[in-house]
Amino acid sequence: MNPNEDKRPELRDLSxxxxxxxxxxxxxxxxxxxxVLQWLYQHxxxxxxxxxxxxxxxxxxxxxAARLENMAPSxxxxxxxxxxxxxxxxxxxxxVESVLIPEEDHSTLCVSSQVGCRMGCAFCRTATLGxxxxxxxxxxxxxxxxxxxxxxxxxxxxxxxxxGMGEPLDNLPAVNLALRHILGSHGLAMSQRRVTVxxxxxxxxxxxxxxxSPAALAVSLNAPSDELxxxxxxxxxxxxxxxxxxxxxxxxLKPTRRITFEYVLLGGVNDQPAQAVALARWLQGLRAKVNLxxxxxxxxxxxxRSAPQRVEAFQGELIKRHVTAMVRxxxxxxxxxxxxxxxxxxxxxxxxxxx
Ligand code: SAH
Numbered sequence: 001m002n003p004n005e006d007k008r009p010e011l012r013d014l015s016x017x018x019x020x021x022x023x024x025x026x027x028x029x030x031x032x033x034x035x036v037l038q039w040l041y042q043h044x045x046x047x048x049x050x051x052x053x054x055x056x057x058x059x060x061x062x063x064x065a066a067r068l069e070n071m072a073p074s075x076x077x078x079x080x081x082x083x084x085x086x087x088x089x090x091x092x093x094x095x096v097e098s099v100l101i102p103e104e105d106h107s108t109l110c111v112s113s114q115v116g117c118r119m120g121c122a123f124c125r126t127a128t129l130g131x132x133x134x135x136x137x138x139x140x141x142x143x144x145x146x147x148x149x150x151x152x153x154x155x156x157x158x159x160x161x162x163x164g165m166g167e168p169l170d171n172l173p174a175v176n177l178a179l180r181h182i183l184g185s186h187g188l189a190m191s192q193r194r195v196t197v198x199x200x201x202x203x204x205x206x207x208x209x210x211x212x213s214p215a216a217l218a219v220s221l222n223a224p225s226d227e228l229x230x231x232x233x234x235x236x237x238x239x240x241x242x243x244x245x246x247x248x249x250x251x252x253l254k255p256t257r258r259i260t261f262e263y264v265l266l267g268g269v270n271d272q273p274a275q276a277v278a279l280a281r282w283l284q285g286l287r288a289k290v291n292l293x294x295x296x297x298x299x300x301x302x303x304x305r306s307a308p309q310r311v312e313a314f315q316g317e318l319i320k321r322h323v324t325a326m327v328r329x330x331x332x333x334x335x336x337x338x339x340x341x342x343x344x345x346x347x348x349x350x351x352x353x354x355x
Contacts, residue, residue, distance in 0.1 A: 008067040011040060012138035015177060016186045026061045034186070036062070041187040044145050046070045071142025076150070083332030084150070087344065088143060090115070094132055095344040098143040098164055099337045100150060100157075107151040108159035111143045112342070113175055114166025119200045120234045123222075123264055124340045125298040126165045134171040140178035144188070159194040163218070165342045168197050169205030176212040183215065192216070198262065203239035203247045210252050217251065218260040218291075219244070223270050224278035232270070241282065248286055258287040258324075264340065265311055266295050267304035276317035289324040296330055296338040 011019065020033035035053050039045040046068060048059045073086035074095075082102045089095050099110040115132035117124070144160065151157040160182060162168040168175045175197065181187035182195055197209060198218035209217070223229035229236040239247075248259060263279065265271045279290070292315055295305045306314070311327055318325035330338040336345075 006067060008065060010069050010136070010138040011036070011066050012068075012141045012181065013136050013177075014066075015180065016184070022062075022065060026058065026065060028058055032058070037186045041145075041181060044149060069138060069142070071139065071146050073146060073150075077335040077337070079332040079335045079337060081331055081334075083335070083337055085332060085335050085337035085342075086143070086146065086150070088139075088146070090139060096135065096139070096143070096165055097337075097342045097344055098147060099332055099342070100147050101331050102152060102155045103159075105155060106158040107147070107155045108161060109144060109147040109157055110161050110164045111140060112164030112166050113140060113162055113168040113171050115344070117166050118170055119167050121200060121220075121222075121340075122232045123266060123295060123301065123303050125301070125336075125343045126340070128300065129165075129343055134174055135166070137174045137177040137181065140174060141181055144178075144182060148188075158190065160190065161196045161198060161218070163196070163198045163339065165344070167200055167202060169199045169202035169209060172205050172208055172212075176209070179213040179215055183213065193257070196260065198260075200233055200235045201239055201244045202235060203243050206247045206251060214254075216257065216260070217253075218262055219248065220262045220264075221279070222262070222264050224275050224282050228270060232266075245282065245286070253287060258289050261288055261290045262293060262328075262339075263290055264293045264295055265306040265314065267306045267310070269303060271306040271310045271314050273313055273317050276314045277321070280318055280321035280323050283323055289326070290318055291326055291328045293328045293339050294330065296333055296341050298336065298341050298343075 016037060019036055020030050023033040024030055039051040045051055048063045051059055071088050074089045075087040077085045084100045086098045086100060087095055094115045096112040096115055098112060101108045114134050116129040117126045118131040120127050148157045182190050183192055192214040193216060196216040196218050198220060200220050223232055226236060226240045229241060292311060294311055295303050315325045315327060332338050
């Protein structure tokens with residue numbers, strides 16, 4: 001059957017309440033919904049047959065009423081540093097990527113929220129794809145569940161960043177439901193401090209994100225003036241730095257939490273000491289930390305990576321002004337898996353194909 005004609009809902013596109021409605025409509029007691037959800041998210045079940053605490057008759061009814069669209073990467077590329085880029089083919093033939101990054105005692109997954117992106121940032125490879133479509137919650141969860149299976153046993157998947165392809169706040173309903181599955185006790189129950197949503201600055205989405213989810217927030221700032229930011233990030237023409245700051249000042253943050261600001265360092269463009277000073281000034285009043293990301297090159301990009309001494313000087317100016325600033329180590333550059341390099345294509349290096 002053409003999956004586009006399959007009218008059965010994919011279970012991971014449903015909220016817990018909707019799963020319960022479905023279960024009740026199939027003649028079961030409401031508590032059976034809990035069991036279904038446990039199978040989906042705690043056990044990572046990929047078929048109804050696996051759900052052995054449910055009666056066979058119910059499992060068969062469930063299979064007629066709902067579907068499970070499991071996502072397994074069609075390609076896994078491994079970087080010399082252990083980072084793995086997962087390529088997922090979607091049912092309509094489009095593709096998205098996630099990046100699984102091993103750290104000392106855990107793994108972090110960088111997930112995609114859209115196929116392509118509408119933001120059009122001048123330095124980002126995903127922008128060159130244009131926008132194809134939003135991902136459904138089940139397609140976001142598919143990446144997460146697959147990565148959880150692939151993570152090394154001594155480095156379990158505990159951290160998630162919505163920093164893959166797409167703009168999460170441009171697909172908020174799906175991202176919010178996925179966040180419920182990721183953080184909720186019915187779901188993966190991941191720690192809210194370890195799940196980060198990153199936005200290019202879609203100000204209109206911030207109140208709805210805050211209302212729906214306690215996840216950590218990151219903002220890709222990348223320039224301390226409207227003139228430059230509008231040139232690098234067209235979203236700034238819609239919501240400028242003043243509008244962004246106003247919305248962030250109002251963003252509800254728990255007392256010990258801070259907003260992360262990502263700042264891609266582009267050689268000779270936004271990496272001058274005076275720009276660090278302007279950045280520190282702009283951040284005043286915000287509980288902030290800055291992640292400096294030396295530009296990762298990609299084919300056709302019109303920018304260069306800042307020289308290491310420039311990066312250091314930029315960081316130094318921030319620290320001098322009491323701004324917490326870290327330089328993000330780029331992982332997976334050799335397989336085009338680093339920040340801003342995702343384009344749903346293989347890099348043409350060491351590959352492991354999964355059957
Ligand atoms: N759209 C969201 C989520 C993507 S996050 C957002 O913009 O926040 C991707 C991060 O990678 C952003 O912080 C972006 O500024 C950064 N980035 C994009 N292209 C890059 C590149 N070529 N090198 C380094 N970082 C890049």
